[in-house]
Amino acid sequence: MVGEKLNSALISNILNQVFKDLALEPKYFFMAPKKNPLGYLLFIDGLPPESTALVADKIEDSLAKNYHYNLARELMQLDKVRVIPIDRLAERYSEILNTQGMELGNIKPNVLSDRFYWEQELTNGI
Numbered sequence: 001m002v003g004e005k006l007n008s009a010l011i012s013n014i015l016n017q018v019f020k021d022l023a024l025e026p027k028y029f030f031m032a033p034k035k036n037p038l039g040y041l042l043f044i045d046g047l048p049p050e051s052t053a054l055v056a057d058k059i060e061d062s063l064a065k066n067y068h069y070n071l072a073r074e075l076m077q078l079d080k081v082r083v084i085p086i087d088r089l090a091e092r093y094s095e096i097l098n099t100q101g102m103e104l105g106n107i108k109p110n111v112l113s114d115r116f117y118w119e120q121e122l123t124n125g126i
Helices: 008-021 048-065 067-074 089-099 118-123
Strands: 029-034 038-046 082-085
Touching: 008 029, 008 048, 029 048, 029 082, 029 089, 029 118, 038 048, 038 118, 048 082, 089 118
Parallel strands: 038 082
Antiparallel strands: 029 038
């Protein structure tokens, strides 16, 4: 978005390490960009509510090790990562993409989406 140079491999490694370190086993998760302010959201199913802030902090700490991400945060071009628990996330992810015309058999899990609409689609103003 602003030159932070995130990719699926980096995000997958970070999230899997954070979940391992915290002994968490989420059912499904992915990150997506958000607007106003620019930043990233982690949508996750199967996270205990009391773990939300800790997971966000750990992800942010790990992302800060990436020079370009850290610079974007220091320049206040990106907001801190926010964690949003969503029940039935995998099903809802597939339903949304299916309503947009993708065939169910072609929908694959993606740890990092480039679509900005996920917050609106998944939370409906929550």
